[in-house]
Amino acid sequence: MAGFNKVVSSYEEAMQGLADNMTILAGGFGLCGIPEGLIAQIKKMGTKGLTIVSNNCGVDGFGLGILLEDRQIKKMISSYVGENALFEKQLIAGELEVELTPQGTLAERMRAGGAGIPGFYTATGYGTPVAEGKEVKEFNGRNYILEEGIVGDFAIVKAWKADTFGNCIYKDTSMNFNPLAATAGKITVVEVEEIVEPGQLKPSEIQTQGIYVDRVIKGTFEKRIERRVTREA
Amino acid sequence: MAGFNKVVSSYEEAMQGLADNMTILAGGFGLCGIPEGLIAQIKKMGTKGLTIVSNNCGVDGFGLGILLEDRQIKKMISSYVGENALFEKQLIAGELEVELTPQGTLAERMRAGGAGIPGFYTATGYGTPVAEGKEVKEFNGRNYILEEGIVGDFAIVKAWKADTFGNCIYKDTSMNFNPLAATAGKITVVEVEEIVEPGQLKPSEIQTQGIYVDRVIKGTFEKRIERRVTREA
Amino acid sequence: MALSREQIAMRVAQEFSDGNYVNLGIGIPTLAANYVPEGISVMMHSENGLLGMGPYPTEDQVDPDMINAGKETVTAITGASIFESAQSFAMIRGGHVDITVLGAFEVDVKGNIASWMIPGKLVKGMGGAMDLVAGAQNIIVTMTHANKNGESKLLKACTLPLTGVNCITRIITDLAVLEVKDNAFWLKERAPGVSVEEIRSKTEGELIVEGDVPEMQFN
């Protein structure tokens, strides 16, 4: 009886079913809270034509940036990109497509996708290039644009701890887009620092409920820091 | 310097500014997780013509039901009502108006109101009396109806613990609509079992962030049980 | 013979697969939790904000802050999670709940369901029923096949205000298991000892019977 045990023991198993031209939602903000091992597995698999929905696209040689090396990404849906040279090069060469989406709209689109909400109105982007081609509607004298929910074939998520049922908690600001991506994957895979037994996470403190999670894998993380800024002690 | 200290010491202060014909969002599901003292204060103030947005309307003599006694409620926006005789009587007499809203739509409307989303589409209620007068839109071959965000002049919320900055956590299923109502009040008042110092609630475990909260008051609670069902030990 | 409430619940529980997240409505659906087949593990979702609903509490476990969607005192299983109402309905609306079981007044051949409002009677509200029928992947309606006057509840077209449209695919009554597709009810199983003719006589909407219809199996 498998029951609700979501734990898998290999990255192959974790990303099984990923195929060319799929859409992947990825958690993370910059290099903070990214599913490092799952990204590495996608690189290893060599899957092509991917649409990746993620706030950023990593840096040269780390994070989602490594998927650019073999041109695995067809399109990025992001709020801020180009922190790496290879990205710029492929973009300018027309080898990579980018759909820029305001950060809050991106977060809300993931949440909506997971929550069965196909569209919502936001004032964000009204009157700007973001609004082009989008329906405008007035509520209480103000104009809003229609944005659509996003669902991915896969969601790749980095959590701090998960129990075997797939209930997750996140550490500090590594939470970011992770719980949102988790809700909106047809297959949601969570890479964690520690797997615990059911009951070790308090029911009210669980931040991603196991119902959203299909597979859990224990990873090891480099946790590279993008901008180390310190002050005198 | 008041800074971020949201604690008030009297119910008068907690509900100051409440006036006739205002809209109040109330947390709670049935009698579970209701701001008992804030409701009692509204009764004491005798405010009339209120529109109350709450999943239910309490029972005879307890919860929001007590606001019916002096006909303070003009309109309820709820998913399930009529668990009390006085409610039915006023409804049949035409003294009370009810806008029935599916439970999930009600929750989402509160969340949307707090999040600056004036409208969203949902399949819930399409083709039913709930859809009457509402815009229908097709996404991916399925029909959805437009529902609007709700904002209240006041939100009255019951939490377990709050720190003096207004950061809150909830106990078990008393959470229900409370964190949603908290985001959508022009003035949000939280009644809690215990007030703690900032730092005593872990940053990632906070369920209502202080930015949503205007006033915090320590209450005492009867916590009446609506349906006590037990099994043999 | 027509099934008892308990037998309907038993038959409903046979629909569960290992690892299913299940939401059970009030009444017969709730009883199904008592008959989950051996070797199968399911997790109960309660729409007030609890995934992993456990049994009723013992007297000394009663906690006013722990209730279910029926406002009854309840417990949580080990590994349960608790959340707010928007999250709870995100699970439902987003199609994350695998099976929803609920009662109905009427179902029709289009898969429409009426379950919340009888004009002329006081309307208390739909609660979460409209969200559940709009969102769940697999919705099972349980009800008696006919009302007290012997009139069919499986209709050509619902007469009462609807709870949802084109959403019901499977019906388990005291007489039969039926699928709804192509504007008809397809008879899949009969209650032990109940004839196809009896079922046909109590089904107003078109009934399709293919070959020998087996009797339900209870262990």
Add this chain to the structure above:
Amino acid sequence: MALSREQIAMRVAQEFSDGNYVNLGIGIPTLAANYVPEGISVMMHSENGLLGMGPYPTEDQVDPDMINAGKETVTAITGASIFESAQSFAMIRGGHVDITVLGAFEVDVKGNIASWMIPGKLVKGMGGAMDLVAGAQNIIVTMTHANKNGESKLLKACTLPLTGVNCITRIITDLAVLEVKDNAFWLKERAPGVSVEEIRSKTEGELIVEGDVPEMQFN
């Protein structure tokens, strides 16, 4: 004389009121955190999901899981809260952040702002800027009054792709404090030693000057 970056930040900080929730953009806005007036307490919101952002960490406090919206290592104050991105932007879009301070390439008399895209140059994205200008209650733009070629950045109409429309009400530059209303810039304060004439010469959009315009005060 034109203000330094630090002086602009100082003047920005005078806009804060006790108990304000504040979101500061990258650059000059971030510096304002260093000049919060005495007796005033503000809380910093960082849109990656932190309310109550503290100073940069000491070397031994550095934690890769604790960063700010600029992707820099950071700390949290006592009483901070941390949350996911949809919640963070619910705070912004829902108007719960009291003051947002951000830079811009151009602002015009309608309160339009262009701050994220220069055609012909590589576009990296708007990040959270469009959400911030659409949502905050009170938006302050900080920038130099003119560009390096001496051309005004306070225009009749923005020429670059917009970040938001009709949203900017207050501008603090190296030369002046201005309000935006009724299709004009209203001069409120001058940088010490800067003449109304100089400001006028560097303001393309209509500039309204009422009576004596005071100099900014720095303590």
